[in-house]
Amino acid sequence: MKDVAARAGVSVMTVSRALSHPDKVSGETLRRVQAAVDAVLYVPNGLAGNLSSRRSKAVGVIVPGINNSLYSSMIEAVSATLRERGFHLMIADSGLSLENEEKAITSFLAQRVCGLILHNTQHTRKARSLISSIGVPTIEVGNLVERPIDVCVSYSNFDAAKAMTIHLGRLGYRRIAFVSLALSNNERARKRRDGFLAGIRELGLAEDSCLTIEAESGLQGGADAIKRIAKTAPSIEAVFFSADVMAVGALLECQRRGWGVPSKFAISSFDDVDLLRHVNPTITTLLIPRAEIGRKSAELLLARVDSQPTIPKVVDLGFDIIQREST
Amino acid sequence: MKDVAARAGVSVMTVSRALSHPDKVSGETLRRVQAAVDAVLYVPNGLAGNLSSRRSKAVGVIVPGINNSLYSSMIEAVSATLRERGFHLMIADSGLSLENEEKAITSFLAQRVCGLILHNTQHTRKARSLISSIGVPTIEVGNLVERPIDVCVSYSNFDAAKAMTIHLGRLGYRRIAFVSLALSNNERARKRRDGFLAGIRELGLAEDSCLTIEAESGLQGGADAIKRIAKTAPSIEAVFFSADVMAVGALLECQRRGWGVPSKFAISSFDDVDLLRHVNPTITTLLIPRAEIGRKSAELLLARVDSQPTIPKVVDLGFDIIQREST
DNA sequence: CTGTTAGCGCGTTCAC
DNA sequence: GTGAACGCGCTAACAG
Numbered sequence: 001m002k003d004v005a006a007r008a009g010v011s012v013m014t015v016s017r018a019l020s021h022p023d024k025v026s027g028e029t030l031r032r033v034q035a036a037v038d039a040v041l042y043v044p045n046g047l048a049g050n051l052s053s054r055r056s057k058a059v060g061v062i063v064p065g066i067n068n069s070l071y072s073s074m075i076e077a078v079s080a081t082l083r084e085r086g087f088h089l090m091i092a093d094s095g096l097s098l099e100n101e102e103k104a105i106t107s108f109l110a111q112r113v114c115g116l117i118l119h120n121t122q123h124t125r126k127a128r129s130l131i132s133s134i135g136v137p138t139i140e141v142g143n144l145v146e147r148p149i150d151v152c153v154s155y156s157n158f159d160a161a162k163a164m165t166i167h168l169g170r171l172g173y174r175r176i177a178f179v180s181l182a183l184s185n186n187e188r189a190r191k192r193r194d195g196f197l198a199g200i201r202e203l204g205l206a207e208d209s210c211l212t213i214e215a216e217s218g219l220q221g222g223a224d225a226i227k228r229i230a231k232t233a234p235s236i237e238a239v240f241f242s243a244d245v246m247a248v249g250a251l252l253e254c255q256r257r258g259w260g261v262p263s264k265f266a267i268s269s270f271d272d273v274d275l276l277r278h279v280n281p282t283i284t285t286l287l288i289p290r291a292e293i294g295r296k297s298a299e300l301l302l303a304r305v306d307s308q309p310t311i312p313k314v315v316d317l318g319f320d321i322i323q324r325e326s327t
Numbered sequence: 328m329k330d331v332a333a334r335a336g337v338s339v340m341t342v343s344r345a346l347s348h349p350d351k352v353s354g355e356t357l358r359r360v361q362a363a364v365d366a367v368l369y370v371p372n373g374l375a376g377n378l379s380s381r382r383s384k385a386v387g388v389i390v391p392g393i394n395n396s397l398y399s400s401m402i403e404a405v406s407a408t409l410r411e412r413g414f415h416l417m418i419a420d421s422g423l424s425l426e427n428e429e430k431a432i433t434s435f436l437a438q439r440v441c442g443l444i445l446h447n448t449q450h451t452r453k454a455r456s457l458i459s460s461i462g463v464p465t466i467e468v469g470n471l472v473e474r475p476i477d478v479c480v481s482y483s484n485f486d487a488a489k490a491m492t493i494h495l496g497r498l499g500y501r502r503i504a505f506v507s508l509a510l511s512n513n514e515r516a517r518k519r520r521d522g523f524l525a526g527i528r529e530l531g532l533a534e535d536s537c538l539t540i541e542a543e544s545g546l547q548g549g550a551d552a553i554k555r556i557a558k559t560a561p562s563i564e565a566v567f568f569s570a571d572v573m574a575v576g577a578l579l580e581c582q583r584r585g586w587g588v589p590s591k592f593a594i595s596s597f598d599d600v601d602l603l604r605h606v607n608p609t610i611t612t613l614l615i616p617r618a619e620i621g622r623k624s625a626e627l628l629l630a631r632v633d634s635q636p637t638i639p640k641v642v643d644l645g646f647d648i649i650q651r652e653s654t
Numbered sequence: 655c656t657g658t659t660a661g662c663g664c665g666t667t668c669a670c
Numbered sequence: 671g672t673g674a675a676c677g678c679g680c681t682a683a684c685a686g
Contacts (some may be wrong), residue, residue, distance in 0.1 A: 663678105
């Protein structure tokens, strides 16, 4: 920056202003500075600027898995929103471990991110106290909580699972199975299970004619689950796969075995991934507004960073049921 | 840090040493410092440290799309490798636009990242000169180039497409169609097309009995492409979908129409996404070592950052052909 | 509109 | 083993 100042024949301060607040500088000076910047291929040192002004333009995002389209569609929306506003995106992968999340938070805080987006609503004690003692704006995503650290932007896993269960009941299915990811260490999965059970009760169905099982994620997990159900509970009429692409794995397994869908098993899923619209039959599912959650989170976070006044503490972005051929 | 020093009854310098080089400090002092750190919930300011030591621990990664499992599986591997070594990950999405890439590079350089990973081998002039004038270690990924800016870690799109084409020829298919993403603005797609044509020539097939078309990405793009081929070139025997999940979209469309695969159309794909193993028939494809590319890129980048001596300029991680039921 | 002064919070370099 | 001074590159707060 000194070089640029010398070359333009002005002070360092003027260069700084010309770059940060172009309107606070005369047109002539501005031109000279810009010419000098181009000549030297000057790249301002954002770190030094951050240190001096005591604020950074980096946002930290922590997700359970980067290579999972549900999270990455949210990240993409966050990324686009941040870029529009000139902010940077730092990403860490917690792999559903609270300890890893805590490490990532510590690491982000050490880099003085101006805000955090956490795809998780459970945290270690230390993580919570760190965030609140530093006072960094934080958006929690992935589940609706009543008392967020700061701000929560999400849909309700409980409500969504309950709504789908009731939807299946209204379609006439009375023996319904619920397949989820491992419940331990996964609050979202537990909330969905609770929503399912609430739906069963509200429908007035016999709880012992229904079923709750856990499965591995992925297509294989779904295929395994449907085989297990056929073997141990053949009277089941509908299966609600509450995560991931398990429903597709189950459908493909049914095709391999010549089992009709929905005649032998009706199938429903939780997220509207592209694939569900392309298989035969198309699969009934919930539409979770992942991209909108990302966009809204980033917007509210930046509003918090600008310390804009009243911001809602909890934003429920809802969900929709997409009825298709598989139910 | 001042607070910590006062609380521990030592100088700021001693605190700094206790945190960075614990072995250079007496056990007693170390204990007192750590107690003070815990008491104040002190989080060291990494930015200030970077500024002072003139190096940061952040790596910038630029991909054409965050929400694309081919890139995100690479990113995940990068993320894991960086975390092991205590480095941070910044991500930007260029959307296949060179202008956006240049902006992202400028932005990363301003944040003084210690290295760059670019999923792209074409860049604007300004981007190239910026990188080389700053001299920041840079890994290019996504296509094998002879003269990389710095280091290139990839597979060869040309060789892979050629190998698959020859594989199809050896299986007896003589009229082969090649479906790719839009060729403009996409060097990888062009290299694959060139590889296909080279394969056709090497097989000694009549070029006019073959076909090259462009399609939209995604399942729908594949479905549209196979319909177009059936209509305009029904004599085609095998279709090589050179990107994304188009092959699955095509297979599902064939199922809807009752067209046998491979009897009416043989189908092959480019990346071994999980789905290809689960549909009926399973789909022949290329295995591109995306995760290994990510891991290797991160490792070589960190080696460059540590200014380790001789590093290969071009690393070819190869590919494999996975023969399945669809061909 | 422009320049001057004084740090931002840490690491480096020397002394002690 | 420990501490004091200085500077990294920039910007906030004044003064001119």
